[in-house]
Amino acid sequence: MRKHLFYRMKRRSWLNLCLCLLLAIFNWNSLLLSQERFRKTPPYPESLAELKLPEVDSASLSNGLALYLIHRDNVPIINLRLIVFAGESSSPEKLPGVATLTAKMINLGALDLSSAEIDERIEFMGGNFTSSVYDDYSVFDFNFLEEHLDDAIGLLSRMILFPAFKKLEIENMKRSMKYELLNKKSDPEFLARRQIHRLLFKGHPYEKSIYNEDVIINLTQRDLAAFYDKYYKPNNSIVFLAGNLNLPTASRIVSRHFSTWQRKEVNHPFLPPPKASDRKRICVVNLPRAKDATIYMGNVLSMPGASGELLPLFVLNQVLGGTTASRLFMNLRESKGYAYWAFSEIEIFKNFCIFLIKTKVLAEVTYKSIEEAFNELKSVTDGEISSFEIEQAKSYLIGNFPLQIEALPSLSFKVSESRIFNLEDELWSKYYEKIMLVNSQQVFETARKYLLSTPVVVIVGDPKNIIDYITEFEEIEFYDNRGILQQTIKKEKSSEDR
Amino acid sequence: MSRSSKSRKTILIIGLFLFTLGVNFSAPSQEKKISFPITQFELKNGLQVILAEDYSLPLVSVVVGYNVGSINESPGKTGLAYLLQKMMFQGSENVGRMQHIKLIDNIGGILNATTTEDKTIFYQTVPSNQLARVLWLESDRMNSLDVNSLNIEQVKEALIEENRNRKEANPYFESLLAFDNLLYPDPAFSHPIIGYEADIRELTAEDIKNFYKTFYTPNNAVLSIAGNIDKRKTEREIRKYFETIPRGNNISPLPESDPLEKKEMVKTFEDSMATSPAFYLGYAVASPSSADFYPLTILEYILLRGKTSRLYKRLIERERIGFNLIGGLEKRKNLARFKIFIVSNNWMMVERCQKALFSELNKVRITPISEEEILKSKNLFKMDYLRQFETSLGKALSLAETFLEKKRVDDPGDELEKYLAVTPYIIMRTAKRYFTEESIILNVKIK
Helix, strand or coil: CHHHHHHHHHHHHHHHHHHHHHHHHHHHHHHHHCCCHHHCCCCCCCCCCCCCCCCEEEEECCCCCEEEEEECCCCCEEEEEEEECCCHHHCCCCCCCHHHHHHHHCCCCECCECHHHHHHHHHHCCCEEEEEECCCCEEEEEEEEHHHHHHHHHHHHHHHHCECCCHHHHHHHHHHHHHHHHHHCCCHHHHHHHHHHHHHCCCCHHHHHCCCHHHHHCCCHHHHHHHHHHHCCHHHEEEEEEECCCHHHHHHHHHHHHCCCCCCCCCCCCCCCCCCCCCCEEEEEECCCCCEEEEEEEEEECCCHHHCCHHHHHHHHHHHHHCCCCHHHHHHHHHCCCEEEEEEEEEECCCCEEEEEEEEEEHHHHHHHHHHHHHHHHHHHCCCCCHHHHHHHHHHHHHHHHHHCCCHHHHHHHHHHHHHCCCHHHHHHCHHHHHHHCCHHHHHHHHHHHCCCCCEEEEEECHHHHHHHCCCCCEEEEECCCCCEEEEEECCCCCCCC | CCCCCCEEEEECCCCHHHHHHCCCCCCCCCCCCCCCCEEEEECCCCCEEEEEECCCCCEEEEEEEECCCHHHCCCCCCCHHHHHHHHCCCCECCECCCHHHHHHHCCCCEEEEEECCCCEEEEEEEEHHHHHHHHHHHHHHHHCECCCHHHHHHHHHHHHHHHHHHHHHCCCHHHHHHHHHHHCCCHHHHCCCCCCHHHHHHCCHHHHHHHHHHHCCHHHEEEEEEECCCHHHHHHHHHHHHCCCCCCCCCCCCCCCCCCCCCCEEEEEEECCCCCCEEEEEEEECCCCCCCHHHHHHHHHHHHCCCCCHHHHHHHHHCCCCCEEEEEEEEECCEEEEEEEEECCCHHHHHHHHHHHHHHHHHHHHCCCCHHHHHHHHHHHHHHHHHCCCCHHHHHHHHHHHHHHHCCCCCHHHHHHHHHCCCHHHHHHHHHHHCCCCCEEEEEEEC
16 A cells, blocks of 8 residues: 555656656747747937037138038048039020039149040049039049049149040040930930920020030030130039148148139029929830830929928828839839839929939839829828838938038038038038927928929830820920920810810 | 028139249148947847948938858759849748838838858948848848748749849850869869859759758847947847847868869960950969969059059050950959959950060069059049048948958057068069969950
């Protein structure tokens, strides 16, 4: 009996032991299989760190040349950016392209220096030099190693003050511009933006920036010299220097090299904004063999920069199409599967803006995509934007701003942009604070005020691939890649309509 | 939000007076150190961590680099490394499909990824108060990638489409592959990163899971963070998110690749896509870890970088016998090659290009380069080198890549000095050593 009891007890304790072991194994496994709690949801952010904008000092020379110095000392590199208010809108009526050709010639010979010698000097400074021309201004960007500051400013002054405009170099540059333009004409996005500008700037001085390659060929040395004499003046220019510099040193060097530049009054007539389009226009630009459709929709917003409406417009743009998380992308690509990408943007000009929706879609959903984009526009003008969306858009704009001023060239760009368009508060010093204060009401009012007008629609693609998918439109204009209207097709009215 | 933006306006009346004085105000040309403090440690699971503080802006860049690329793919499984890079955005246990992109986008950040022959790198820059979000995202996909058949098929289709687009966009795509096959006899080194379409189609969930399990482990990765960070706090966060991820098995080293045969080789490739005749020239050069890599880099700048480089000036500008010239040093793990590719208008021009090219290569072998020219090339190199450190992302990427290549992090300032110390004599010696008769030429004819 005792033995029996012993065995029974022993058997029970063995059972208990096994049970315990099993439980332990089970618990251990479940511990291993279940993840840590913190992995389940994204962590909360900490409070936003302080943004200390780089200091910007300014000075001006007696000849009117303005100098802005942007302090940044992370790498021993300098970005020098010279703005001359001589954009394509300043080209004479009959000479579109002259502003661009003039700017492109600046580094192709100066005084006693040939184009090759200039290249040698630039590269000796570890440098690179580019010139770009926009509607309102021309810009010369020069990046070089810090230790060559004096030489670099000296070289730039020789190029700007004494351009050679050699005939042979002009002919070479004209050829190169012609081929560059021809090459770009296979780029659907280039064609789409150009066509939008062409339609919106019709009859306005900005129309000159949309020239074709044939007009470049007729430009002469005399045209360039006349344009240069009229606009390349110190009182019509600004120098931006970004790097590890101090104002007295930079001013002395800039002054030494630029003080002989003679001042002359430059007249910039006020250009009123182009008239916003007020009717629905569907325009197809022919790009043979393009299998997809690239769609740009846009209109002019007669928005004076200082109106205080720019930042609500930025927030609105963000909600609509700023990133992959915005409405257009989420709808056209993620939800409907029509598009490769879909975004919106704001182009800033001196006295107005252009609001653009842009997307690349499968040809067979061209109409549906345009319809969806219109629906998205309608939805924001109807006020269907939640506070959450507004806050998310602001969060993007606030978070992204420091990224835009990190590298020297983009920092220079940002500071110069705010000065060019007289938007120092909106685009630079008070950007952060002002974005934070934007509220739903302001965004809604901006949408109602500016996005209610019907944008023009440009579709770049092969008409053979698109035509069957846009038959719903009442009227379609067909253009070639030079922007010349080929034909207009109107929808035949059905018997009931007649 | 407070900022301090001072805009001090000073009217300086400085005119002709200073100009006529002719005083030299140029900055002293002393080398400036670009070094920055780095903290480095290893987690228990083998993850290497590198931290660099930079308080200029409230930003932080996070880079996760894996020591894996297309050379780790087995025969018949090409495209796997690149496919896995794409899969890393398809979701993990706690992160939905494409949510990684949206969560970075929403806060104004930027992100991307890249796969090379020997590395796969994921990177993002965000406002510094959002560092934990990135650590959470990166650790989740390192820990528990979601490999399901729906995701796989979508990514495979996207990859195949990208493959076709690349071929359409680059008419010399096929000839470049043929040239790589000559330059790298080991197929592991020469097959395209994007893979072959037939291989991609055959890749299975099992292949992807195995590849992920083998290579996407903490002990095969480096985490590099640069920006506005508190080092101690950042270390704590890193340990929280990454240290419990299990260590992976040790990865056996790749077998030695077949050496390039030491002989001159001239081949012809008939390309149906090529629009103009062209040719490739290549040399096997010192391994990237060799001291010769410094002069080889400067040699690359002398010959090919910038509008005033020797080859560009002669072939494109002066003699106008070629219209497209690209090339330079190329690293694939422990192998390196010096490649040059030139497109001409017709076959006669190709032959003239080859003569001119060999004459230029011979010149650097037998004539010392002038002090001025070498200084120009070094300055161009220095500019490119410094630009890496202009942004927090540039810093984090540079640190991660260096670690993956060398298993250590060099001081950027000391490294720069090594390039700048190259002399004309060393250039001549290096050119003599590598620009030998054992060159490989692939002539590309239009089919």
